[in-house]
Amino acid sequence: MTRLMELHAYWGYARLFAMGVVREYVVRASAVLGLDAASRQYVGRERWNSGWVEFYKAHMYKLYVDCFNRPIANAPDATFDVIVRKRPGGHFFGPLHDFQCTDEVHTCVNLGSYNYLGFGGVDRFCVPKARRSALEEGWSSCAPRTEGGTLQIHR
Numbered sequence: 001m002t003r004l005m006e007l008h009a010y011w012g013y014a015r016l017f018a019m020g021v022v023r024e025y026v027v028r029a030s031a032v033l034g035l036d037a038a039s040r041q042y043v044g045r046e047r048w049n050s051g052w053v054e055f056y057k058a059h060m061y062k063l064y065v066d067c068f069n070r071p072i073a074n075a076p077d078a079t080f081d082v083i084v085r086k087r088p089g090g091h092f093f094g095p096l097h098d099f100q101c102t103d104e105v106h107t108c109v110n111l112g113s114y115n116y117l118g119f120g121g122v123d124r125f126c127v128p129k130a131r132r133s134a135l136e137e138g139w140s141s142c143a144p145r146t147e148g149g150t151l152q153i154h155r
Contacts, residue, residue, distance in 0.1 A: 027093075066085060071085070078109070083105055
């Protein structure tokens, strides 16, 4: 990694930290003045972690939690439908709110499970041929003969 890349990564962390500090003070002021119910709920919440862990989860992790644990609407095949989640509050006050699932879905290519060709799903073309081949040739036809024995295809 070059120094410029390191500097860029540290600049991103510093920006997240600075925005978290500003957000924390604005939310606390909003709660004290009684301007926003979400701010009062955030300040009065039960805390399960110590100070820095709580700060990280509330102001850094919750900004990007939508990148992980995304709900899907169908069985994962070559493509799958990802349910769109939204939360009120925009970018600044968004981490105070939880995500709500909508009726909107996005169709995505399944690159994460090595099933981007669609061989792992159920379809009318591949499944019957793969089943017939497995029944005729056996499960170990691609393995060494010491693993599954000598089969007709090896001869």
